[in-house]
Amino acid sequence: MTDPRVSPDPALAVLSEPKRVTAPLVDLRRQPDGSRDRQLLYGDEVTVLHHADGWSLVCAAKDGYCGYLPSDSLGSVTPATHKVTARATHAYTEPDLKSPEQHSLSFGSQITALSETATFIETELGHIPRQHLHRTSDVATDPAAVAGLFLSTPYLWGGNSAWGIDCSGLVQIACLACGLSCPGDSDQQAKELGRSLPPGTPYERNDLLFWDGHVAWVQTSETLLHANAGHMSVAEEPIDQAIDRIAAQGDGPVTLHKRLSLPDG
Template identity: 60%
Template sequence: MQVARPVVDLLRRPGGPRDRQLVYGDCVEILESSGDWQRVKSDKDAYEGWLPATALELAEAPTHWVCAPSTHIYAEPDIKSADRVSLSFGSRVTALVQNERFVETPLGHIPRQHLKPAGERFTDPVAVAALFLGTPYLWGGNSRCGIDCSGLVQAAMLACGHSCPGDSGDQVRAVGEALPSGTAPRRGDLLFWKGHVAWVADPETILHANAHHMATAYEPLKAAVDRIENQGDGPVTSHKRL
């Protein structure tokens, strides 16, 4: 099955709190059903949780994925036609017809500039993360509507063809090579704190989705390290390199 909504919460239990999110076209395996709810495992990261049964439909083979922060789905191949729905970065769609400007899908028409063919990837995860600048911070968020620190890392990693868990606690164990304390940071490194993760944009700057800015934002590295430790969340616990 695949997700049939632009964004859907992956819940800890039916009607419970959000742990993560899935976006349109994400494929899942159904593990269990309970009334109007289904417990699923996400194909992209093996994350498990509960979704409303109405949020799923039969999976189709995707031909493209949304590579812009978000896109509109138009009723006609015309930017002045009605927009039916918006999809977030990473959503997967199936093309029916293509022309120079639009790709027609079962949902409607998507500008070609906002899509990449299935299998085509980015090469710079930090550049991908920067697409989310200004996105509101949302605990457990995985979309342009709202994203958290680990969601930002996962979106960038998957877009570059790297496997990546959904939570920072799993990411610190699974992603990259640990570097000795005092190693000079460089672009593309990951810095981990207890319960937080950030991209290194350059040796003096990080890029992260964070509750201090309540958004995805750049922040001076030293200022961030000092702020996070001073607010009681401790020092950097791991420095990883892809």
């Protein structure tokens, strides 16, 4: 388990109960009714450690991150067959784009197919355009391209979805789509992702640049992509300009330049 952030009280009876998230999006909190640390998506699998007063302390299977979420946002584990690979999609009442939508789902959500047509896949949530889904076994090979899907997405502290995302959320969602294990927070990512490169190493696509409390994807040798509070969105920015701007606002210099081992394309 990677640095879980929240651990159960030793005085509590600790469970080990597999569940999955059945809400389109749910906040993972440090305390019941507390502030958001991260978010989980529909289909994310968790282990429940404790239930109390309508809240469950869970540990997310994808990264070991622990926190509290409403117990009614959890359901039985059902093997997922497909995942959302568009930035966002809708599940419709009927296999018809003019029928009412029942749910909205973010990139990375995992669902179970019940039947398929040429244009829609029927799921437990409704009918989803098949262009927006891929098999769960399909793996992307270019994290920066995945991150680019979120260009202009609003910045949201602790966000992990198409409706709001932060710097570490943007790194995690792209890494997971490429089959790379990735923790949830930037300090964890700085410790666990890739290999460190010496200062002055030329930038390459899919490198990561870290600051104290911030992380960005390298898009090209001259540009990066990051979710940041300066733009309040996911933005493209010249690397040198970003380094100068972040230093000027008091957040210091780049602390790490790291390179990932990527799957073959």
